[in-house]
Amino acid sequence: MDFILSVPAIVVGLFAAAVLAYLLTKANKILGALITVLGSGAALAAMLMLKGDINSVQSLGALGFKLTDYGWFFSVLMLLIFFSVSFFNLYWMKKIIHPAAYNFLYLVALAGTVGAFTAKDFIGLFIFWETIVWASMFIIPFGKSRNASVVYYAFSAFGSLSMLFGILYLYSKTGSFDIQYVLEQASMNTTYALVAFITIGIAGLVKIGVFPFHLWLPKAHGNAPDTFSPILSGGLVKAGGFAAFLAVIVMPSYKVFASNALFLGRELAMPVPNYILVFLGAVSIVVGTLMAIKSEDFKKLIAYSSVANGGYIIIGIAIADSLSVGGAFMHMFAHALASAAAFLSAAAVVHRTGTTKMSELGGLIHRMPLTYLVYLIAIISMAGIPPMSGFISKWMLFQSMIGKGMVFTAAAAFFGSIGSFLYVFRPLSAVFLGQLSPKHESVKEAPFLMQVPMIGLSLLTLLFGVFPNIVLRFISDILKTAGLDGLTLNGLVISGTNGQLNPSLVSLIFGIGFFIALIIFIIHPKSRKVDLMDTYTASEFIYTPELLHYSYAFYAPFERLYENAPSTEKWYAALIKKIEEAGQLVSYTFFNNKPRIIVFWMVCAVIALLWGGSL
Amino acid sequence: MIQYFSIVLMLVGIYGLLSQRNVIKLIAALNIFEIGLNLFIVSIGFVKDGLVPILTSNNESSAMLYVDPLPHALVLTSIVIGVGVTALALALAKKMHDKYGTYDMDEMGGK
C-alpha cells in the first residue's frame, strides 16, 4: 500500500494542514477556518477509505502505526465530530482571541487524536495523547475561563502521567512498547497486569471524566470556546473509553483477575478491579445526574451529563461481556453524536444571543426552530428514548446489568436514566420553550453552514437509532477480535441476555402512532392562534414576558434535598489551598532572606546529614 | 589539639552567624569561621617531628620526615579569597548603611 493513503499520511497531513491553517488565518481568518473544514473532511474521507486496510502496520520514523478495528472505529468517530464542528469555526473567528492559533491547535488536536488511536506502540499512544492534551489546553482559555484550562491540564496530566508510569514500568519489564505484545505479556503476570490496569485505567477514567476525576468536565466543557465544547464532550472524552477498553478488554484484565472475583460462581461474578470500575461508574452516573440537574448554565449542564454518560461507558466496559462492551461502544458512538449536536445547538444559541445562562433565554423555538429540533433529537438520544441511537446502547447496557443481577449498579443506572429526563428537559424548557424575551425578538435562525453539521449529526443519530445494526455489526467484529463473543444480531433484531429488540419496528410503530395522532389532529376543528402572553394568569395582568418564564432554579424542590451533600469540588479546592499554603510555608521558612535563620537551617541540615549518614 | 581548637573557632564563627544581626558582626563571624578553617587546613599538614619541607644543604636526604607543604599553599589561596570576600562584604555593608542608615539587618525592612 502506498504512503499517500495511510494512517501516517493522515497524521502528517493534519499537522501540515495545521501549519497551513495557521499561516492562512493570518492572511484571512475565514480562509484559515476553511482549512479546518477541508482538512478534517479530507482526513475523514481518507480514514473511511482505509477501512479495507485494517490491521495494516506502518511507521513514521520511530513511531509505529497500526490500524486496529477499534482504532478505526474511534478515529472515524472523532474525525466525524471534528469535521462536523469545523463548520462552526467559520463563524467563530471573530470571537476568538487567537484565531490562527485556534485553527492550528484544532488540527493538531485532531492529528493527535488520530495518532493516539492508531499508534502501534504505547509510547506513540502517549505522545499523541499528550499532544491532544496540550493542544486543547491552549484552546480552552480562549473561552470564558483561564482557570478551566489549568484544571483541565492538571487532571489530564494526572491521567496521562499515570499512563506514562505504567507504560515505562511495563517497558522495563517486557522490553517493548508494542501495545499488543506488552499487554499480552502483562496478562501473564498478575503484578504487571495490575500495574497496567491501574495506570492505564486511571488515564481512561480521568479522560472520560469518571468520579472522582469528573471535575474538569464542567469546568473545561462549560467554559471552552463554544466550538470546542462539542469536540471535548463529543470527541476527546471518548479517548478515555479507548484507554479503559485497552486496560480491561484488550489486555484482558477480566481474565487475569478472574480468580480474584467477588461472588464467584454466580452470574454476577466479576473480578474485584472491574467491580471498582463499575462502582466508580455508578457513582459518576449519580453525581453527574445530580449536578446536571442543578446547573444553571446550558453548557455546564451538558458537561455534567457527559459525566453521567461516561459512567455508563465505564460500567459497560468493566462488566466485560460482549453485550455490555458492545453497549459501551454503541453508547460512546451515540453519545458522541448526541452531545456534539447538543453542544452545537448551544453554540448556535450563543452565536445568536450571546449567552448560555438558561435564565436569560427562552422561547427561542419561535426564532430558531431548527436548532430546537437538533437539540430535541440530541436529548432524546441522550435520555435513551427511542427512536434515537442512545436508546439502543442503554437497552444493551440494561440488559447486561440485569442479566448479571447488579442491583445497586442498576439502581444507579436507572436513577441516571430517569434523572436524565430531568436535566435534558431543562434547557429545552428554559432556552427553547416558554416565553420569548423581547431582547431576543429579532434573533434569527442559525446560518446555513451551521445548520449543515447540526442536521447531519441529527440524521445520523436518527439513522443509527432506527438501523443500529449498521454500527453494531462492526462493533461485533471489534468484540470478536478482542476475544469476546460477537453480538447476536439477526437482521434488524438485536438479542440481549433476556430479550430482543427490533429498533426499526419500534420506530415504525412510533411513526404509525404519530401518524394516527396527526390524522386525529387534522380532522378536528382548527385552533385559533394566540400570543404566548395570552395565557392563564389567574386574572392577573402581566406584561413582562421574562416574569412569565419559569427557568431559574428549575428543580429547586429537588435540589434542596441534596444541597448539603459533600462536594468533590470543595474537596479539590481545599486540596489546592493546602498545597498553596504548604508552598508559602516553604517560602517563608527557607527563603526569608535573614542570614541567621537560613544558617540555622543549614546547620540543622548538616547535623542531619552527618547523623543520618552515620547511622 | 590545634585541630580541636580550629574546629571550635569555626563553631564560634557559625554561632556568630546564627546569633548576630549586625552586618559588621556577621562579617566578623564569617572571618572567624574562615580563620578556624584555615587553621584546620594548616594543621592537617603537620607531621610530628617533621622538618621544614625545604631542601637545603643540611637535609639532603629525601628519606627525612617532612611536614606536608601543600596545605600551606592551599591556605594561602584560601586567605586571599577570604580577604577578597571580606572586602566585598564590607563594601556591601557600606552601601547598605548608605541606603538604610543602619547596620542591623532586621531594621532594614523589606521582605
Next chain:
Amino acid sequence: MNTSFIILLIAVPLGAAFLSVLVKKLGKYFLGAAIGFNLAASGILAYDYVSPVIYEIGGFKPPYGISLVLDEYSLLGILLLNVVFALIAIMACKYIKKYEVVLSVALAALNGVILTGDLFNLFVFMEISAIAAYILTTMNKNIKYTFNYLVLGTLGSGLLLFGIAVIYNMFGSLNIMDIQNRMAIISYPVAGALVLPLALIFTGLSVEAKLLPFSGWARGVLKDSNSLVGTLIVSAFSAAVLLAFGRLIDSLFVMSDSLLIVFTVVTVGTLILAEIAAFSKKNLREILLFSSIAQSGLVVALFLQGLKSAALLVLINNVISKMILFTLAAKIGEDNGTDKLEDLKGVFLKNKVLGFGFTAAAMSLIGLPLFFGFIAKANVLVSLFEANNIWLPMVILIVSVIEGAYVVRMLTTLWNTGEEGELAKAEDAKQYKLTNKVRLTIIITIAAIAIVAAGILPLLQMNDWFNFDILSFLTDGLGGV
C-alpha cells in the same frame, strides 16, 4: 587536536578581564572577544574530540599538578555553558556596561568549574564564580539580598573547603582521579569514613546548586533580577555547579546506604517542596526561580542514583528553557513594571513571537511531547525503571502534575485577556508593553525552534530515543563528524 584550547578556555576570559581593567573603554570588546573565543574553542574541541584528554597545567604530572579534564562530560558542559553564556550576554547586552570584568571572570571561573580535575582548584573556581555572582547581583539595587547571598555562599564554600581538607587528610591527594584510585586500594571500609567529608562537600555545593534548605539566598536575589543576572544564575551558574556536583558524585561519592538515603531525601525533598512553593507563587520570576530550585534537586537526585545521562538531559533541558523563560520574564517585568501574573493577562498579544518562544520553553520544561523536555523526561523515567527504582518515578510524575499546573496557569494567563467568566478579547491587552528587540527575538526564536526540533527529530530518527546516552552520542554524533 590542540589541547591548549582547554586551558585557553579559562585563560582567555581571564586575560580579557585583566585587559578590561586596564582599558575600561574597550571592556565590551574584550568580553565579546573572550566569549567568541570560548565559543569557537569549545566548538573546535568538540569537533576534534576523540577520547578523554587530561591537560596538565605547567606540565606537572598529576597528582602533583593541577589538571584539567576534557572528557565527554566536561565537553558537553563547556559547550552548553559557553553557548548559554554567549546567548545571555547577547540578549541582555544593555546591562553589561560596567560589569565586563566581572562577566569575564565569571566566564573563566565557570569554565574552570566544569573542566578542573582537582578538588582545591574546584573550590577556587567555585569561589571566584560566586564572588562574580555576588557582584553581579548588586545590579538588583537590593544590597541586603546580595549580602545574604554572600554570607551563605561564603559559609557554603567554607564548608566545601573543610570537606576537601578532610578528604586530603584522608587520602593525601587533591586530584579527583587519584583519590578515586586510592579509595579503591584502601583496606578499611571507605564509605563509613567518608560520611563527614561527603556531607560537608554536599552541603557546600548545595548552597550554590540551590538545594533546600541551603538556598535561602535564591529568592531574594532572583525575584527582582534583570535578564542578565537572573538568567545567568538560573541557567549558566546553575549548569556549571550542577555539572561539578555531578562529577564529584560520580567519582568521589562512595556512599553508605544511609548516606545515600539522606542525600536523596534532601534532593527529592527539594524537588517536592520547591515545586509546591512555585505552585503557590504569583509572580513570574518567583515561579521560575522555585522551578529552577526544584529542577536542581531533580538533577542531583538523578546523579545520586548514578543516572548521569538522564541527569544531563534534564540539566540541558532546564538550562535552555530557563534561559528563555527567565530572560522573557525579566523583560516582561521590566517593560510593564510588574511581573505579577494577574496584572499581565494577555501580555503576549503585544509580541507573539516572544510569546511563542516562552511557550515552547515552558512546554519543554514540563516535558510535553514534541518538545525536548519530553525526551529528557522519558529518558529519566526509563533509566530509573531500568534501575528498578519505582518510587522516584512516582514522585517525579506526581510533582510533574503540580509543575504542569503552574506552568499552564502562567501560559494561559499570559496569552489570554479577560477576567474569569468573561470571553478573552484582544482589545483588553492594550495597556501592556513588550518591546521588540531584534537580537532577543532572533535568539529566542532559534532557541525555541531548537527545542522543538530536538523534541521531534529523535522521535523520527532514533529508534531508542527513550534510552540514549547523551555522552556517547556526543562523541559519536558530533565528535565523529
Next chain:
Amino acid sequence: MITGILTGFGILLFAFVWQTSLDGINRKIVGRFQKRIGPKWYQQFRDIFKALSKTGVTHGWVFDFGVMMALGGIMATVMFLPVVGYSAFPGMDNFFIFVYLLAVGMLGMAMSSVGSGNPLAGIGVMRALTQMVGYEVPFMIVILGIIFGHNTSSLSELAAIQQASGIMTWNLVKMPIGTVVAYISLLGMLGKKPFETFIAPAEIASGPMVEYGGKQLGMLMIMHEFATFIEVTLFVTLFLGGATTLFGFIAKYFVVYILASLISNALARFKIDQVIKFYYKVPITLAIVQALMVVFLGWGV
C-alpha cells in the same frame, strides 16, 4: 407484520374503550363514595369527544406538535402491549420499550405544555419529572428482580411463566415486597393522591394541563387513558400473572385500578419534596431488599 399492526390496532381500540369506560365507572364509584350519584359510566367518552369537537387555542407549532408526539408515542406503546395472550409483535414486548417509549409520549406532552408559555405548566412538568425520578427507580429495581429471576424481559413470557400453576406462581405471591413497592410506584405513575402533586388543581391550576382546550385537550385525555391502560396493564402482567381470558384480565385490571382510586380518595396530597423523600426512604429500601433476595437468595424465582 401487517397482522401484527392490525393486532396492535385491535389492542389500541380495546384499551381505549375499556379504560375510558372504566374511568367513567370510576367516577361513578367515587361519586357514590362521596355520597353523590355520579355521572353516567360513558361520561368520559362524552367529555373526550366534546373536547375534540371544540375550537381551542394554540400557542404555536410546538404546542400542537407536542400533543401529537404525546399521543403518537403513547399509542405506539400500547400497540406493543400483550393483552390476554394477544401480542402484536411476539418477542418484541420488551419491558424497556414500555419504559422508554412511554417517555416519548411524556416528553411530547411536557414540550407542548411548556411551549404554551405558561409558567404553571413549567412548574407542573418540573413536578411530574421529579416525581418520575421518585417512583421509577424503585419500580425498576423490582422489575430487575423479576427479569433476573425469570431470565426474560418479555412481558408475554413473564406472564406465561406466572400462569404455570395458578396463583402460587404469581409474582404477587412470590415477591410480595416487590409487589407492594410496585403498587406504590403505580400510584405515582397514575398521579393518584398522595402523589398527585404535578396536577394539583388548586395549587398550580392543573399544572401541565393549564393551557389546554379544544382538540388538544381531547387528545391529551385520550393519551391519559392510554397511559393509564399501559401502567395498570404492566402491573397486572408483571405481578398478577397477566390473564388468559378477557374476563380475568378485566377483573384484575378493575381491582387494581379501583383500589388505586379508592386509596387516592382517602389520602391527602404530598408536597413534591415529600414525594421524593418518601420514595427514597421506604419503597426504594424495600425494592432493594426484594431484588437482593431474588439475586442472592434465589427467593421468588
